[in-house]
Amino acid sequence: TTYNVVLLPGDGxxxxxxxxxxxxxxxxxxxxxxxxxxxxxxxxGGAGIDAAGKPLPDDTLAACKAADAILFGxxxxxxxxxxxxxPEQGLLSxxxxxxxxxxxxxxxxxxxxxxxxxxxxxxxxxxxxFIVVRELVKGLYFGDRKEAxxxxxxSEGDAYDTMVYNKNDVQRITRLAAHLALQQNPPAxxxxxxxxxxxxxxRLWRRVVQETIDTEFKGLEVDHSLVDSVAMTMVSNPRKLNxxxxxxxxxxxxxxxxxxxxxxxxxxxPSASLSGVPDGxxxxxxxxxxxxxxxxxxxxxxxxxxxxxxLSAAMLLRYSLCQPKAAEAIEAAVRKVLDSQDVGGHGLRxxxxxxxxxxxEIGAKxxxxxxxx
Amino acid sequence: TTYNVVLLPGDGxxxxxxxxxxxxxxxxxxxxxxxxxxxxxxxxGGAGIDAAGKPLPDDTLAACKAADAILFGxxxxxxxxxxxxxPEQGLLSxxxxxxxxxxxxxxxxxxxxxxxxxxxxxxxxxxxxFIVVRELVKGLYFGDRKEAxxxxxxSEGDAYDTMVYNKNDVQRITRLAAHLALQQNPPAxxxxxxxxxxxxxxRLWRRVVQETIDTEFKGLEVDHSLVDSVAMTMVSNPRKLNxxxxxxxxxxxxxxxxxxxxxxxxxxxPSASLSGVPDGxxxxxxxxxxxxxxxxxxxxxxxxxxxxxxLSAAMLLRYSLCQPKAAEAIEAAVRKVLDSQDVGGHGLRxxxxxxxxxxxEIGAKxxxxxxxx
Ligand SMILES: CC(C)[C@H](C(=O)O)[C@@H](O)C(=O)O
Ligand SMILES: CC(C)[C@H](C(=O)O)[C@@H](O)C(=O)O
Numbered sequence: 001t002t003y004n005v006v007l008l009p010g011d012g013x014x015x016x017x018x019x020x021x022x023x024x025x026x027x028x029x030x031x032x033x034x035x036x037x038x039x040x041x042x043x044x045g046g047a048g049i050d051a052a053g054k055p056l057p058d059d060t061l062a063a064c065k066a067a068d069a070i071l072f073g074x075x076x077x078x079x080x081x082x083x084x085x086x087p088e089q090g091l092l093s094x095x096x097x098x099x100x101x102x103x104x105x106x107x108x109x110x111x112x113x114x115x116x117x118x119x120x121x122x123x124x125x126x127x128x129x130f131i132v133v134r135e136l137v138k139g140l141y142f143g144d145r146k147e148a149x150x151x152x153x154x155s156e157g158d159a160y161d162t163m164v165y166n167k168n169d170v171q172r173i174t175r176l177a178a179h180l181a182l183q184q185n186p187p188a189x190x191x192x193x194x195x196x197x198x199x200x201x202x203r204l205w206r207r208v209v210q211e212t213i214d215t216e217f218k219g220l221e222v223d224h225s226l227v228d229s230v231a232m233t234m235v236s237n238p239r240k241l242n243x244x245x246x247x248x249x250x251x252x253x254x255x256x257x258x259x260x261x262x263x264x265x266x267x268x269x270p271s272a273s274l275s276g277v278p279d280g281x282x283x284x285x286x287x288x289x290x291x292x293x294x295x296x297x298x299x300x301x302x303x304x305x306x307x308x309x310x311l312s313a314a315m316l317l318r319y320s321l322c323q324p325k326a327a328e329a330i331e332a333a334v335r336k337v338l339d340s341q342d343v344g345g346h347g348l349r350x351x352x353x354x355x356x357x358x359x360x361e362i363g364a365k366x367x368x369x370x371x372x373x
Numbered sequence: 374t375t376y377n378v379v380l381l382p383g384d385g386x387x388x389x390x391x392x393x394x395x396x397x398x399x400x401x402x403x404x405x406x407x408x409x410x411x412x413x414x415x416x417x418g419g420a421g422i423d424a425a426g427k428p429l430p431d432d433t434l435a436a437c438k439a440a441d442a443i444l445f446g447x448x449x450x451x452x453x454x455x456x457x458x459x460p461e462q463g464l465l466s467x468x469x470x471x472x473x474x475x476x477x478x479x480x481x482x483x484x485x486x487x488x489x490x491x492x493x494x495x496x497x498x499x500x501x502x503f504i505v506v507r508e509l510v511k512g513l514y515f516g517d518r519k520e521a522x523x524x525x526x527x528s529e530g531d532a533y534d535t536m537v538y539n540k541n542d543v544q545r546i547t548r549l550a551a552h553l554a555l556q557q558n559p560p561a562x563x564x565x566x567x568x569x570x571x572x573x574x575x576r577l578w579r580r581v582v583q584e585t586i587d588t589e590f591k592g593l594e595v596d597h598s599l600v601d602s603v604a605m606t607m608v609s610n611p612r613k614l615n616x617x618x619x620x621x622x623x624x625x626x627x628x629x630x631x632x633x634x635x636x637x638x639x640x641x642x643p644s645a646s647l648s649g650v651p652d653g654x655x656x657x658x659x660x661x662x663x664x665x666x667x668x669x670x671x672x673x674x675x676x677x678x679x680x681x682x683x684l685s686a687a688m689l690l691r692y693s694l695c696q697p698k699a700a701e702a703i704e705a706a707v708r709k710v711l712d713s714q715d716v717g718g719h720g721l722r723x724x725x726x727x728x729x730x731x732x733x734e735i736g737a738k739x740x741x742x743x744x745x746x
Contacts, residue, residue, distance in 0.1 A: 088570055119497045119609045140536065141571055148577035150540065157540030159577040163513065167523065167530030195623075197461055198514055204521035204532040231631040232639075235608055236492045250568075254627055258604040266605075 002036045003321050006067040008044035008060070011080075011087060012294025013304035014073025020306035020363030021071060021313040027367055028317065028326050035323070044094075045075025045087035045294075055090025061097060069320035070287045071313060074294035095136055100273040100287055101169075102176045103134040103252060104315070107238075107259035110268050110307060110331070111338035113345065117264025117353055120235070128238040128262050131188075132245045133177045134252025136273055138169045139201070141249050165201045165248065170208040172277075177246040178217040179279045189243035190222040193230050193251055205248060227251045234258050256291075265352040266292040267305025270312035278319040286320045288312040298351070302358050305350040307334055310366055333369035337362065375409045376694050379440040381417035381433070384453075384460060385667025386677035387446025393679035393736030394444060394686040400740055401690065401699050408694070417467075418448025418460035418667075428463025434470060442693035443660045444686060447667035468509055473646040473660055474542075475549045476507040476625060477688070480611075480632035483641050483680060483704070484711035486718065490637025490726055493608070501611040501635050504561075505618045506550045507625025509646055511542045512574070514622050538574045538621065543581035545650075550619040551590040552652045562616035563595040566603050566624055578621060600624045607631050629664075638725040639665040640678025643685035651692040659693045661685040671724070675731050678723040680707055683739055706742035710735060 007022065009015035022039055029037035042060040043051040051057065055075070064070050075087035094100070108129040109115060118125040143162030149155045174192075181188040192209045194202035206224050213222045225233075227247070233240055234255065247255060260269050269291045276284025290308030298304060311334060318327035339345020348362055349355025380395065382388035395412055402410040415433040416424040424430065428448070437443050448460035467473070481502040482488060491498040516535030522528045547565075554561040565582045567575035579597050586595045598606075600620070606613055607628065620628060633642050642664045649657025663681030671677060684707060691700035712718020721735055722728025 086570070092571075119493055121492060121494055124492045143533065145573040147573045148538075148540065148580075150577070150580060155540075157577060157581070159538055159573040160516065161536045161572045161574050163534045163536065165521075165532055167521065167528075195626075197459070198465075199534045200518040200520045200532040201534050204523070204530060207521075207523060208530070228626045228630040231604070231627045232634045235631060236634040250623075251627075253568075253601045254604045254624075257601040258608060258631065261605045261609040 001034065002038055003068040004038050004040070004066065005316070006063050006070045007039050007041040008070060008072040009041060009047070010044050010073040010075040010294065011046040011077045012074055012296045012299040014075065014294055016302060016304050016359050017290060017306040017309040018071065018073040020359060021309040023363055023367050024310050024330060024370065025313050027370055028330070032326065035321070044072070045090050046077055046080045048090055049080055049085055049087065054085060055087050056093045061094070064094060064098060067285065068283065069285060069316045071316055072287055072289040073309065074290070074292065076294045077296040092141070094287060095273060096142065098285060098287070099137060099275045101135060101137045102173055102274045103136040103256070104180070104272040104274065105132040105134065105256040105260070105291065106270065107132065107262055109263050110311065111335045111345065113338060113340040113343065113347065114264050114268070114353070118262055120238070120262060124236070125238065125262055128242070130241045130243055130245055130259070131180060132247070132252060132256040132259060133173065133180065134256055135169065135173045135248050138165055139163050139249035163199070163201050163250070165204055167204070167208055170205050171212050174209045174212040174246065175216065176274070176277055177244050178213060178220055179277055181220055181244050183280060187220055190220060191241055191243060191245050192222055192224050193227050193245060193247040193255065194224065195227050196224070197226065201248070209246065227255070230255060231258060238262055260291050265305060267308055267350065267352040269308050270315050272312070272315040272319055274319060280324070281322065283320055283322050286316065288316040302360060303351045304359050305352050306359050306363050307338070310334060310363070329370060329373045332373060333366045336369045337365045374407065375411055376441040377411050377413070377439065378689070379436050379443045380412050380414040381443060381445040382414060382420070383417050383446040383448040383667065384419040384450045385447055385669045385672040387448065387667055389672070389675060389677050389732050390663060390679040390682040391444065391446040393732060394682040396736055396740050397683050397703060397743065398686050400743055401703070405699065408696070417445070418463050419450055419453045421463055422453055422458055422460065427458060428460050429466045434467070437467060437471060440658065441656065442658060442689045444689055445660055445662040446682065447663070447665065449667045450669040465514070467660060468646060469515065471658060471660070472510060472648045474508060474510045475546055475647045476509040476629070477553070477645040477647065478505040478507065478629040478633070478664065479643065480505065480635055482636050483684060484708045484718065486711060486713040486716065486720065487637050487641070487726070491635055492637070493611070493635060497609070498611065498635055501615070503614045503616055503618055503632070504553060505620070505625060505629040505632060506546065506553065507629055508542065508546045508621045511538055512536050512622030536572065536574050536623070538577055540577070540581055543578050544585050547582045547585040547619065548589065549647070549650055550617050551586060551593055552650055554593055554617050556653060560593055563593060564614055564616060564618050565595055565597050566600050566618060566620040566628065567597065568600050569597070570599060574621070582619065600628070603628060604631060611635055633664050638678060639681070640723065640725040641680050643681050643688050645685070645688045645692055647692060653697070654695065656693055656695050659689065661689040675733060676724045677732050678725050679732050679736050680711070683707060683736070702743060702746045705746060706739045709742045710738045
């Protein structure tokens with residue numbers, strides 16, 4: 001089999017980190033007897049605007065639709081600003097066009113040696129290991145909205161946005177979360193987050209999550225909490241959230257970002273946005289990206305941390321190509337490179353973690369470790 | 374002058390903490406040559422449901438409307454559950470009926486001696502000192518909504534909530550934030566938070582905040598950030614947010630709760646919800662309450678921390694009664710009681726801070742210190 005993977009390097013440090021993940025995927029392809037991975041780059045984001053006048057050019061969209069999976073770097077930068085055509089619009093369109101309804105963001109330490117880098121006290125941060133599952137194509141992001149008219153004299157300047165969900169929207173993301181829970185041993189607990197004491201969409205959410213688990217996934221544990229309370233727990237006692245955090249689009253945007261500072265650097269963390277259900281057997285298209293942005297301030301210097309992108313490539317292998325062994329091998333190689341020397345690792349650190357090791361040195365060392373596995 | 378202050382002890386630990394704040398306000402009244410404070414308790418929340426069948430009984434509402442200010446404990450508990458008539462509804466109605474459009478939540482250490490209680494590393498938490506100003510009567514909380522129909526076979530079960538703002542809504546909360554900024558010396562910086570890359574209401578918010586400051590408060594500094602990014606900064610580098618955080622209702626609910634774990638116990642922190650503009654000269658009605666809930670698990674044991682409620686009484690004196698000196702005296706007395714002995718304080722700690730001192734012992738000690746000032 002040959003798997004077609006689209007590369008979207010994008011803007012800023014995007015191309016630098018994608019290039020390291022590319023080497024990792026090429027090695028995986030070379031080492032595997034069963035499959036090949038074909039990698040093809042396309043323009044996207046600011047690079048799409050420059051090349052084709054829009055952030056998601058037609059040939060990029062067509063390639064993404066046809067692909068088995070997409071590996072994406074980052075978009076945006078001062079060059080394109082906040083104008084009418086903005087790099088981020090490409091990302092929102094791609095989510096909608098490919099129906100990437102589930103965003104998956106693990107919050108965990110890729111190596112225990114990084115514990116000291118957390119802004120939380122080590123005894124609070126230690127053992128944090130949850131996955132945020134965020135609904136990605138409904139809610140406030142894609143409901144009806146009205147822009148305020150602030151220029152007509154006498155206008156009240158009223159604006160609105162609409163948070164919309166229906167039963168099916170909540171069912172499918174719940175099923176996906178349940179599959180992820182079942183892939184852990186013992187099955188992970190699901191923490192569903194809403195604001196059911198205020199919002200109608202949250203009352204729908206709470207009831208459908210519970211009913212879907214009760215009828216289709218008997219035996220899985222699920223609890224329900226309010227978003228404001230979880231925003232506290234995530235800082236005061238994040239281990240309490242271990243398992244799967246399941247939430248709607250806007251709450252997920254906020255909570256997944258909040259959680260991502262726990263491991264000490266945004267440069268470390270991967271993400272996946274999926275269409276389909278990752279049950280371990282069915283391949284589903286997906287967009288994989290590090291959670292950090294385009295970081296224009298350090299672009300071109302070769303100092304960005306490629307670990308988030310390389311771990312995104314591991315998620316790509318796991319969820320879109322159904323190659324869990326290859327995914328685990330990458331994760332093990334990353335751990336070895338990050339583990340400090342007293343536990344047998346290399347203890348390499350890029351600038352975001354206070355070190356001096358370059359993007360390509362980290363990439364090369366991960367490739368070297370992966371060769372041995 | 375006699376100021377009429379309504380007391381709403383509410384449920385759970387509410388009556389216990391209100392009773393300590395009451396002693397403090399009675400002492401302030403007794404010590405002052407210029408004014409008296411008359412304190413009158415009314416039913417509210419679960420206690421309102423029990424006494425009059427609804428969480429906000431008519432006489433309570435009438436008294437609150439006529440009052441100079443309201444001091445509130447907490448509502449809710451297992452007894453009233455999640456039924457049709459819920460204690461929290463009383464709170465939402467009171468906000469709307471009194472047009473309490475501005476929620477003010479300081480995030481700071483009431484005593485530096487508490488630094489070690491933060492879940493953040495001391496070097497990260499130290500010096501955190503910001504005030505969250507949250508719009509409280511618009512947005513997703515009070516827009517049109519539709520409940521899902523999940524019981525009619527064949528129904529799609531669609532639900533929505535609407536986030537609504539107009540120009541005037543944003544102007545008035547911006548003015549209030551600006552007045553708070555001007556009360557600091559040098560004037561505080563305003564950090565306005567939105568999600569302008571996605572929401573129409575946020576684009577309105579961003580533009581009106583900037584224009585209101587530019588035209589009415591020249592010289593005040595304001596910057597704009599995205600809510601997801603601020604959720605990270607609040608944990609990784611909270612000092613960067615020092616000043617005034619200005620945001621809409623739902624984002625404010627989440628961010629103010631996130632910030633409240635920084636000082637190490639929810640029991641320490643006060644809040645105010647205001648109608649009118651606290652410019653230091655005009656009295657405005659307001660509802661003052663500790664940020665903790667009714668904590669049914671520890672109710673009746675006399676171990677709750679009354680500091681959040683006592684500091685709420687200080688905010689009441691500052692914003693509704695325009696008595697800043699009395700407010701500062703209370704804050705100084707609280708600091709003395711919390712400061713550790715090596716810096717000349719009493720170092721008293723309730724159970725939430727790992728101590729054994731009771732609710733009434735803390736209250737009595739604060740009264741004793743206040744007597745001396
Ligand atoms: C760029 C922005 C529209 C996007 C979002 O809010 O979804 C980003 O914050 C994310 O989480 O991927
Ligand atoms: C009880 C609830 C409706 C309320 C809110 O969300 O506003 C509470 O969380 C608060 O922040 O005061």
